Amino acid sequence: MTTVPASGIAVIIPFYNGSAFLERSLASVLDQSLQADEIIVVNDGSRPEETEWLHKHCEKRGVAVLDKENGGQGSARNAGVAAAKSPYICFLDQDDFFLEHHNRILRDAVPADDQRFGWVYADLYQADAAGQVYKTETVKDRAHHPKKFLVKMLVEDMHILPSAALIDRAAFEAVGGFDTQFRGYEDDDLFTRLFRAGYTNIFVDRAVTVWCVNEGSTSFGIHMARSRLRYCLKLTRALPDVRDLNYMFMRDCIVPRFGKQILRDARRAQRPDHKFYDYRDEIYETAKECFSLMVGNKHVTWGQRRSLKGRWFIVRARRFGLLQALMGRT
Structure with missing residues (x-):
């Protein structure tokens, strides 16, 4: 029997009334060339019918569901990390999806000898809500990579999406995770605090995720x-x-x-x-x-x-x- 090596990765998917998207995002996690050790969908106070659908769908897939009161995406992500045990964390927004080698590319980039490792991140495709691609390079030329200068991180959008990143769990917990007062800018806030705490970061010049832009999202x-x-x-x-x-x-x-x-x-x-x-x-x-x-x-x-x-x-x-x-x- 072939033994599947442990990846050390937990994938956390916040869910809020997202039945229209979750089947696609969850399939992309399950179809990875390097499987995650844990997959946790965090139900952030969805409607009863959405909650019922979620539990039935995830039970069929053998995926864990964590129910909580609504507190926003940052709160759901924090709850997912608290429930996980793996040393590395990947997040996936319910309306986005991973490319096939997301986990492998990011995990292979983790240095073996860096005691201050914080996170590794990569590029992504930009697409419409249906996943039809607008462009295959989104962050590379829109900010400096990797992150080395605080001033540059502050004066421009950082263009680090958690759905295209792998974060060291110990570093994440050391800075307190996501600040739940934000439902927007929580990503920039987290990575700025990781940087200021002295954690290192690595940029991989490959797309690992499809970022689907929805007009009804919190971005607008x-x-x-x-x-x-x-x-x-x-x-x-x-x-x-x-x-x-x-x-x-x-x-x-x-x-x-x-x-x-x-x-x-x-x-x-x-x-x-x-x-x-x-x-x-x-x-x-x-x-x-x-x-x-x-x-x-x-x-x-x-x-x-x-x-x-x-x-x-x-x-x-x-x-x-x-x-x-x-x-x-x-």
């Missing part, structure tokens, strides 16, 4: 807008400027990356016909805090400050009316 909704505001605040508090080393994080990273987006979201949220309108008060107050921190930073340039103030005036004009905005109402 209130959860992403809310998380963008919260992530901006978290970075501002965690990264004060270091003048002696010329690390002006607010001026060089946070304002260029988030300033326009945050104030654009705040402006749009004041429109009655916009999807953010029901959250206008929350978005306005958090954006106001971000704006105050940005313009109050002494290293922010005159041009940046003028641009931010101009955009904030438009937000206030939309919220209170032009006259009251001119009078300085905030």
Whole structure:
């Protein structure tokens, strides 16, 4: 009898009312050229009929299901890791799917002698919801790889998708896993904390996953807008400027990356016909805090400050009316 070598990999799949996609994603995990030792689907508070479907489908496949109350994708991922025993973790979003050699390519890239190993990640295909491919190279030319410079990691989208990564379990647990306040930006936050804790990373220049873009995903909704505001605040508090080393994080990273987006979201949220309108008060107050921190930073340039103030005036004009905005109402 041929013995199948242990891979040391646990695959965690968060599930939320995803019966339309899970059969495809789960099949891609089961069809790997290097099998995972554990597969755990975490049911993040799905509807009763979806939960029933999930349990029946996974029972047929011999796949474990973990049920929990709804807490978001980060919370579901954390629960999956807590339930797993393997030393390496791979995550898969329910609407994405692995290419055949995902596990093998990432596992083979793990160094044997690096006591500070944190994660290895690779490229991916971009596709529509049906899995029809738009392009076969998504992250390589959109950011620097591997990650070596904090400033570059902050000023640009990191383009590390957990579905195309393998993470050392000990490193993941050491930094506290995903921050569950985020339902968007939780990936950037995790890998930034791993980097700042001194864990190493490796980039493999091969696609291992198909990333399926759905218009109804959190990337285009209130959860992403809310998380963008919260992530901006978290970075501002965690990264004060270091003048002696010329690390002006607010001026060089946070304002260029988030300033326009945050104030654009705040402006749009004041429109009655916009999807953010029901959250206008929350978005306005958090954006106001971000704006105050940005313009109050002494290293922010005159041009940046003028641009931010101009955009904030438009937000206030939309919220209170032009006259009251001119009078300085905030």
